[in-house]
Amino acid sequence: MISKHHAEHLFEGAIAEEYEILKRICPAAADLSRRVGLCVGDWTPPYPLEQLHLLEIGCGTGITTACLLASREDVLIESVDNAPAMLSQARQNLAAALAAKRLRLIENDALSHLREMPDASVDIVASAYAVHNFLHGYRRRVLEEVLRVLKPGGLFVNGDRYAVDDAAEHLKNTQEEVKAYFRVFTEMNRIDLLEQWIVHLFSDESEEHIMRLRPALDAMTEIGFQNVSLHYRDGVNALISATKSSLIAAAP
Numbered sequence: 001m002i003s004k005h006h007a008e009h010l011f012e013g014a015i016a017e018e019y020e021i022l023k024r025i026c027p028a029a030a031d032l033s034r035r036v037g038l039c040v041g042d043w044t045p046p047y048p049l050e051q052l053h054l055l056e057i058g059c060g061t062g063i064t065t066a067c068l069l070a071s072r073e074d075v076l077i078e079s080v081d082n083a084p085a086m087l088s089q090a091r092q093n094l095a096a097a098l099a100a101k102r103l104r105l106i107e108n109d110a111l112s113h114l115r116e117m118p119d120a121s122v123d124i125v126a127s128a129y130a131v132h133n134f135l136h137g138y139r140r141r142v143l144e145e146v147l148r149v150l151k152p153g154g155l156f157v158n159g160d161r162y163a164v165d166d167a168a169e170h171l172k173n174t175q176e177e178v179k180a181y182f183r184v185f186t187e188m189n190r191i192d193l194l195e196q197w198i199v200h201l202f203s204d205e206s207e208e209h210i211m212r213l214r215p216a217l218d219a220m221t222e223i224g225f226q227n228v229s230l231h232y233r234d235g236v237n238a239l240i241s242a243t244k245s246s247l248i249a250a251a252p
């Protein structure tokens with residue numbers, strides 16, 4: 001039986017080593033990473049701030065991290081990921097930010113790392129295409145921890161795969177996605193990778209993982225987030241944000 005609360009390792013082998021192929025098979029993903037960065041850039045903190053502390057969940061090879069770094073000069077980022085094969089690419093892709101000490105990469109699972117963090121210690125938690133990979137129970141615990149570590153008034157922003165609530169429409173979107181995989185991987189003559197991405201898609205779509213938009217937003221409100229909002233949607237790719245109430249007192 002699958003425990004709903006553990007961290008999985010879904011990014012190993014070819015899918016991880018050649019992850020940046022995503023830019024070709026899903027250009028909408030790169031666009032959503034850019035939007036996550038813009039959302040961070042547009043954020044006005046409801047308190048005085050000299051340096052913005054941001055935690056990124058699941059940085060992968062650094063596609064979204066680069067957008068976050070570009071979003072504002074005052075940002076200091078800690079990015080956590082549990083896949084060594086993804087992190088080694090991030091180290092190369094983000095070498096300048098690492099050298100400038102604007103970025104720290106941490107190899108750990110998201111929940112374990114969050115649990116080690118003090119209450120009210122970051123201004124923003126940002127993520128792209130990581131949270132949908134989590135098992136439902138694990139995802140809920142991560143979101144509870146995100147709320148705990150945010151400063152009162154802090155922001156959570158996530159660009160991710162949120163399944164369309166209408167099951168028939170979601171099926172159609174998924175079928176179009178599969179067709180696009182076949183088209184691109186055939187053009188590239190990479191049937192080996194096609195297999196990996198299809199297998200991964202089955203994981204995303206499984207009952208243990210699938211993140212449907214409405215229940216996901218409702219769960220965030222239930223956990224205690226405020227201003228839970230959908231900003232943008234293109235098929236399954238959606239940008240959401242939420243805040244922590246500024247009335248919640250910081251831990252002594």
Ligand SMILES: C[S@@+](CC[C@H](N)C(=O)[O-])C[C@H]1O[C@@H](n2cnc3c(N)ncnc32)[C@H](O)[C@@H]1O
Nearest residue numbers: 007058059060063064081082083109110128130
């Ligand atoms: C689809 S990739 C997205 C990478 C990156 N955010 C981007 O926008 O390209 C998901 C990333 O989340 C990481 N991940 C998945 N589950 C995780 C967990 N429980 N803890 C930490 N990282 C996790 C994976 O290793 C992978 O690098």
